[in-house]
Amino acid sequence: MKFVFKPAPHYRSPQSTSGIMRDLTLCLLAVAVFSVVYYWMNYGSEVGLRVLLHLAISVCCALCTEAIWFACTKQKVVDGLLSSYGWVTAIILTLISSVNVSHYALGVSTVLAILFGKLVFGGFGQNIFNPAAFGAAVLMSTFAASNVDLVSGATPTQAINAFSWMTTADNVNTLIGNYGGLGNMFLGQYVSTMGSTCAVLLLLCMVFLIVRKDIDWQLPVFYIGTVFVLTLLIGLMKGAGINYALFHVLAGGVLFGGVFMVTDPVTSPVTIPGKILFAIGAGVFTVIFRLRSNMPDGVLYSILIMNMLYPAIDKIFDGNQIKNAGSILKKVLIGACCFLVVGLGIGAIAEVKEGSVASPSSSGSAPAVDVSLGTPISLSGDLATYKAEAEEISNDGSVATYHCTARGFGLLDPDGIASHTGHEYSRNEMDVTVDLATGTVTDVVLTHFGDTEGIGDIATQEGVLAGHVGKTLNDEVDCVTSATYTSESIAAMLQAALNAAAGN
């Protein structure tokens, strides 16, 4: 007979850390499955598989890094891996990245996230920064240029950031319309980072994790709530409307970060007042970064900055939570007021950018366009360098169609391009139909595209081309930012066709 001696209590809750991490992994996998299905259905199996491959590479890199670390530090490798939960970091990092990131950039970022975001601090439970946010910051600041352009089009945060985060109600509605409306955004039917789009799924994950007591409800509710309330007030103050606040919450990483990153217990305070203040602070920083910095989305850095503050927040609320209830309440109120006043102040001084963002084609059938525009090009201006030519291919007396050719982006580097493409310059061709009586463009069809895929072709999207319909020699046409040469090449062809029609 053996009598075991252990200190009381002798009764343990069925909930375990590995159980919490299992629930978290299940939720993350649900989001990942949504992402794979979305890209597979909308962009083909290649892109769908790419999401899967991203996940596999990131998880492998995380586990390998940890295995090597545990082996080098003479810890038990399998036990270490099972109680370090590196895969959670890897999946989160993948889901907050764009599908366009290169595999190696994601892999290297994962290694750095695990190594410098977590292991050097002493491993799971000891790290100051959310490792996934750390990895994403590395990925954004170091590997931005390695992106491939598989899925083009700006994400909602890029689109509004390219214009201005503080804009008019009309522009907000246009932007929401560009992504298929609020309903579509709730269902996640648009391109953004891989995991952050489907609001409905993310909210379901949040409810599941709260009901299972895996996360504290205060963190996501106060974080998302702060972003919503603050942008609602700013929106009302600046006349940007109620949809402005919804756009802030739905676009970008607010929901994903609110459910999966702000809630990371390791990098948030231990007391409830601390958690509330932490979440409010992160929400206010998110709004500030959006309105006042050049980052497209402020979620990552707001979380990283609040991570830095959690030891201080813990210290503020140290002590008996009952006996100090009064002073704790005072501290929470003062802290929350300070954060909100700063947030509202920043909102108050933000200038509303007037003008209008690109709206979808009026025909309604063309896909939504989300491009940012530079200085418009005058069709009567000097576009001679593009050497545009127009050749009449049909003419019924009222309308004439011209086959136009023009140099493209290649004119910047005539020798280089000429030698390896066989063309004198990169060359664009299109058929332009002109109403002879009024001298206006009635149809534009691109027949050959000779510029750089992934850059110049932003200016040749159907929606942009449709925007040229109705133009005369006295008008200006849109110039798409980052595709200036292609835009001008198209303008030169329009000019040639209109000139030919005028001479007819």
Add this chain to the structure above:
Amino acid sequence: MSFLTGPMHHHLEGHKELTSHKDILNMTDPDVIWVPLMNGNAPCTPLVSVGDKVNIGTKIAERNDHFYLPVYSPVSGTVVAIEKRMSTTLKNVDHMKIENDHQNTVDKPFNPIDYESVSNEELLEFVKNAGMLGLGGAGFPTYAKFTNPTNVDLFIINGVECEPYLTADYKNMMENLSLLKTGTLALLKLSQAKKGCIAVKEDKKDLIAKLQETFNGTNVEVRTVPDIYPAGWERTLVLLLTGRRYDRLPIEAGCILNNASTAIALADALVNGMPLRQKYVTVSGDGVKEPKNVIVTIGTPAHDVIEACGGYTSEEVKVIAGGPMMGNSIPNDLFVVGAPVNGLTVLNYKPEKEVKCLRCGKCTETCPSGLEPVRINNAEKIKDIDTLVKLDVNACIECGMCSYICPSKIDVTEGVRRAKRYMALKK
């Protein structure tokens, strides 16, 4: 304030059905007993010598420092030795070994009185002489609570029994309703409170019905509390019943509390003139073959009680004096059932795999004292005395909630105990 503090309690799986409706085993005629000569941390002076003949009710020892507590013999027989045994506090203390002659000769130490007709002073003196002590676990002399009852507006009988597995109070109340009524009304009189209440958990439907019938027409109300831990702790119970918090003693919040078994024992003395000689003890857990409630003579070794319940189910068990949350596990089963022991929980040993703290803060949210056990553990590791003082370590009652709730299976409570011991050393 629970918006900022968390729930500060938690529902525990009670496993009370293991014993709550089983027959009670009577073990009131043991061959030999060892009466612990200890009350709390204070020794009791023996008043009889080895070889003396004692009867049921013979005063065999007394505590006589700042508290007075007589100890009466629970059996008739011969004192054969005074020897050291491990007690439920894990210390070796003197026990008086008495061999039972099975004659059950009674030597009444006091006469029954009618609590309604005597003055409060006489009643208090009776309680003091009858050796009444808190049977909920603390063993605090009962009379001491009533020496100066000013501004008491609620007298509470605590029948909550929030420890998992334990059903001894429930069984005792179910079996002795009329004694419970007498004891409760006598204590209510002593407390000079305008009204009294008896608190039980809301899931004990049968008991609530019987209590309402019993106390019908008195100014004692049956109050229910939710099935949460630690609803039976004085502070939590006072908070649940009155919404008041207090600093040191419940009387600051206008309340006096007594355990239900204490009221029943007092009634036995008032009505029958008999001192405390036996206890309802729950023997339960997955480590014992036939879990049930047992009426045990004070001084019976745990080994005999567990054997009477069919013995152990495995070769490696934890034997816990009390419930699994606050009871000590004892490295043998030779300790005896003393007055404050209300359960023997026997659990098969299943080692818990401890992983690193993930700082989830669950221990802070459920701590009924409003402490931050995780912060206390961290401060204790680096022996940061200033932070420990700030964290109010000594407000901990060692209820065990922080270890229970910890998803990483860390012995959080033990860390807080270490911090308390370290603080005591540094003072």
